[in-house]
Amino acid sequence: MQKNKNGIEKGVLLPRPSSNETQFFDEEWSDEDFKNIIRKLNLKVTPQRMIILNCLHKNRKHITAQELFEKVQKLNEDIGFATVYRFLKDLALGHAVTEVRMGGMPARYELTPKKHHDHMTCTECGRIVEFQNKSIEQHQEKVAEQFGFKLTHHVLELYGICPSCQTHE
Amino acid sequence: MQKNKNGIEKGVLLPRPSSNETQFFDEEWSDEDFKNIIRKLNLKVTPQRMIILNCLHKNRKHITAQELFEKVQKLNEDIGFATVYRFLKDLALGHAVTEVRMGGMPARYELTPKKHHDHMTCTECGRIVEFQNKSIEQHQEKVAEQFGFKLTHHVLELYGICPSCQTHE
DNA sequence: TTTGCAAATGATAATCATTCTCATTAAATT
DNA sequence: AATTTAATGAGAATGATTATCATTTGCAAA
Ligand SMILES: [Zn+2]
Ligand SMILES: [Zn+2]
Ligand SMILES: [Zn+2]
Ligand SMILES: [Zn+2]
Numbered sequence: 001m002q003k004n005k006n007g008i009e010k011g012v013l014l015p016r017p018s019s020n021e022t023q024f025f026d027e028e029w030s031d032e033d034f035k036n037i038i039r040k041l042n043l044k045v046t047p048q049r050m051i052i053l054n055c056l057h058k059n060r061k062h063i064t065a066q067e068l069f070e071k072v073q074k075l076n077e078d079i080g081f082a083t084v085y086r087f088l089k090d091l092a093l094g095h096a097v098t099e100v101r102m103g104g105m106p107a108r109y110e111l112t113p114k115k116h117h118d119h120m121t122c123t124e125c126g127r128i129v130e131f132q133n134k135s136i137e138q139h140q141e142k143v144a145e146q147f148g149f150k151l152t153h154h155v156l157e158l159y160g161i162c163p164s165c166q167t168h169e
Numbered sequence: 170m171q172k173n174k175n176g177i178e179k180g181v182l183l184p185r186p187s188s189n190e191t192q193f194f195d196e197e198w199s200d201e202d203f204k205n206i207i208r209k210l211n212l213k214v215t216p217q218r219m220i221i222l223n224c225l226h227k228n229r230k231h232i233t234a235q236e237l238f239e240k241v242q243k244l245n246e247d248i249g250f251a252t253v254y255r256f257l258k259d260l261a262l263g264h265a266v267t268e269v270r271m272g273g274m275p276a277r278y279e280l281t282p283k284k285h286h287d288h289m290t291c292t293e294c295g296r297i298v299e300f301q302n303k304s305i306e307q308h309q310e311k312v313a314e315q316f317g318f319k320l321t322h323h324v325l326e327l328y329g330i331c332p333s334c335q336t337h338e
Numbered sequence: 339t340t341t342g343c344a345a346a347t348g349a350t351a352a353t354c355a356t357t358c359t360c361a362t363t364a365a366a367t368t
Numbered sequence: 369a370a371t372t373t374a375a376t377g378a379g380a381a382t383g384a385t386t387a388t389c390a391t392t393t394g395c396a397a398a
Contacts, residue, residue, distance in 0.1 A: 044364085044365050044366070045365080045366095046364075046365070064355095065355085065356085066355085082357090082358090085355095085356070085357085086357090089356090089357090104355095105355095106354090106355060106356090107355085107356090
């Protein structure tokens with residue numbers, strides 16, 4: 001496993017720092033929202049799936065399947081790993097969750113927000129900043145038009161060194 | 170494996186189409202360039218590494234480690250899979266190659282071009298368009314400034330339906 | 339050129355995220 | 369309630385990636 005100079009595994013998400021240079025968007029989600037998500041994917045509403053979606057929402061963003069499984073188990077012993085994994089995949093296929101991969105690490109998931117945002121990640125400490133930039137989105141559409149593509153989604157991940165990691169040399 | 174409506178595996182790179190809506194940037198690379206790449210990573214220049222870089226350059230872009238290994242073997246029976254794999258990882262770490270992942274499929278690699286570009290991929294047929302957009306790059310820098318980040322690199326992948334796939338319904 | 343050492347190599351085994359299988363259970367529709 | 373079809377859970381299978389280690393090689397000092 002790659003480590004940075006502090007011995008921290010690169011790319012591992014740290015607990016949310018509360019520093020002002022970090023930004024997370026929070027959103028409200030109701031059980032009705034979740035049921036609609038499931039139905040839109042032509043899947044059946046089950047207690048397992050409701051629990052999985054609730055855990056996805058309530059817990060830290062950018063969670064791995066394994067981590068999510070552990071959270072889910074605390075609410076219901078009997079939910080299997082395969083169910084969590086399978087459902088995450090179904091959700092990702094329908095863009096109801098966003099799958100983020102970094103290096104060869106396990107995929108991380110977050111509920112696709114109602115209001116789109118992109119990510120900027122510090123490669124030293126793993127800190128993540130969420131941002132919205134209308135101009136970038138507009139220029140993406142222009143590129144698509146230019147080649148006649150109809151865009152369905154995109155991945156924009158910025159990587160760099162955060163202020164704190166620049167300071168600590 | 171996920172398939173689209175034509176039974177083609179989604180996300181698999183097809184041979185370069187020659188249609189006008191597709192765009193690839195080609196670049197010249199010399200053996201000296203390759204030696205410099207290796208030295209910049211503090212690695213030693215070996216025949217194996219030179220062959221691997223030459224194969225990366227000469228063959229289709231966005232190649233998997235396995236595919237590259239097969240190409241390399243045609244030039245030298247004795248080069249092992251581990252050598253190819255390891256070197257690709259070293260190159261990716263130093264951003265000398267760009268690693269692209271889609272779904273759970275094996276990573277695909279391309280020589281990081283001298284002139285940066287990003288990708289737009291058709292989710293139906295796998296066609297890839299490479300594009301350069303100065304405005305997007307500038308706005309990315311603005312976002313970074315806003316949060317005090319020093320950008321090192323980024324991933325921008327647009328996904329959509331290409332003109333040809335829109336037509337064929 | 340010979341020698342010494344650190345790095346690279348190649349074969350193979352190990353790891354581990356992801357996917358599959360299948361017997362059982364549950365959701366939705368009538 | 370009965371029928372139909374999808375979902376579930378346990379575990380095995382898959383397959384990409386990584387690690388290990390004995391051997392070889394690059395490189396530079398003597
Ligand atoms: Zn965006
Ligand atoms: Zn940082
Ligand atoms: Zn770019
Ligand atoms: Zn297409």
